[in-house]
Amino acid sequence: MEIRHYPVMHKEVLEYLTIPQGKACMIDCTTGEGGHTSLFLSNYPDLSIIGLDRDKEIQKKAIERLSAFAPRFTPVLSWFDEYLASAETESADAVLFDLGISMFHYAESGRGFSFKSDEKLDMRLNTDGGMSAADVVNGYSEEALADVIYRYGEERYSRRIARAIADRRKEKQFELSSDLADVIAASVPGQYRHGRIHPATRTFQALRIEVNGELDRIKPALGEAERVLRPGGRIAVITFHSLEDRIVKWFFKDEEREGRVRILTKKPIVPSDEEIAENAPSRSAKLRVVEKVL
Ligand SMILES: C[S@@+](CC[C@H](N)C(=O)[O-])C[C@H]1O[C@@H](n2cnc3c(N)ncnc32)[C@H](O)[C@@H]1O
Numbered sequence: 001m002e003i004r005h006y007p008v009m010h011k012e013v014l015e016y017l018t019i020p021q022g023k024a025c026m027i028d029c030t031t032g033e034g035g036h037t038s039l040f041l042s043n044y045p046d047l048s049i050i051g052l053d054r055d056k057e058i059q060k061k062a063i064e065r066l067s068a069f070a071p072r073f074t075p076v077l078s079w080f081d082e083y084l085a086s087a088e089t090e091s092a093d094a095v096l097f098d099l100g101i102s103m104f105h106y107a108e109s110g111r112g113f114s115f116k117s118d119e120k121l122d123m124r125l126n127t128d129g130g131m132s133a134a135d136v137v138n139g140y141s142e143e144a145l146a147d148v149i150y151r152y153g154e155e156r157y158s159r160r161i162a163r164a165i166a167d168r169r170k171e172k173q174f175e176l177s178s179d180l181a182d183v184i185a186a187s188v189p190g191q192y193r194h195g196r197i198h199p200a201t202r203t204f205q206a207l208r209i210e211v212n213g214e215l216d217r218i219k220p221a222l223g224e225a226e227r228v229l230r231p232g233g234r235i236a237v238i239t240f241h242s243l244e245d246r247i248v249k250w251f252f253k254d255e256e257r258e259g260r261v262r263i264l265t266k267k268p269i270v271p272s273d274e275e276i277a278e279n280a281p282s283r284s285a286k287l288r289v290v291e292k293v294l
Pocket of ligand 1: 101
């Protein structure tokens with residue numbers, strides 16, 4: 001089994017997400033391939049981890065990788081907001097969120113997350129139900145599509161891209177990620193087409209967020225995580241773009257003002273130059289940590 005994902009800021013997460021002595025319980029809300037979970041289980045022999053993920057394929061990889069820790073690792077196939085809403089109050093000592101998707105999704109899932117691939121436009125984490133990226137691209141009105149691309153991709157050419165998609169699908173519906181990427185690239189000005197990032201990057205991010213309801217799940221999950229945490233316990237959140245980070249930052253600020261948490265990272269922690277050199281995708285990561293007030 002190939003492990004593709006490098007656990008981002010793992011030293012910093014281990015330092016800030018402190019675990020009490022003796023028997024303790026942590027919830028890893030985004031287990032992925034189990035990188036962070038494996039580090040915590042190795043470092044704390046009395047720690048048990050409930051590992052959530054809504055993707056059953058990546059969960060299989062985590063179960064295999066963490067088999068040596070089996071009695072201390074409990075995998076749960078669930079969206080994190082839904083699991084946390086049903087979890088017992090003050091039952092966990094630490095909660096970790098490492099938001100977004102994993103290298104596995106781009107490189108191996110075959111679900112069209114990458115504009116570089118020739119895969120079916122799916123992008124669902126939960127492949128058992130719900131709408132796919134193809135449903136969004138082929139079924140949303142041009143206006144709704146432009147709104148999604150603007151809101152979740154912060155794409156300045158959202159209207160032009162939505163128009164090009166709407167024109168093209170009159171002739172032929174979109175099926176493959178590469179097909180969509182080509183139509184996007186042809187719809188934007190030349191300078192943008194040859195810019196720093198591929199012109200489809202932001203639209204692909206927007207579609208993934210829309211398909212999985214990613215942003216809508218964060219705030220409710222943080223509220224529930226706070227309830228589920230024991231007083232003195234900590235929540236650590238790693239975000240990868242400003243839309244996610246804004247939600248986390250303001251939620252924690254409001255909770256601190258209400259006297260429910262103490263913010264331990266006045267400024268977010270970012271990866272070291274060494275980490276960025278080793279793992280370029282980590283460059284946009286930010287870590288924020290709070291402690292539940294006693
Ligand atoms: C960035 S990866 C986590 C990587 C992991 N920390 C590691 O070191 O291997 C995020 C994972 O969370 C899952 N995920 C994203 N949003 C989720 C949600 N709302 N509920 C449950 N799982 C989610 C994705 O399927 C993905 O496997």
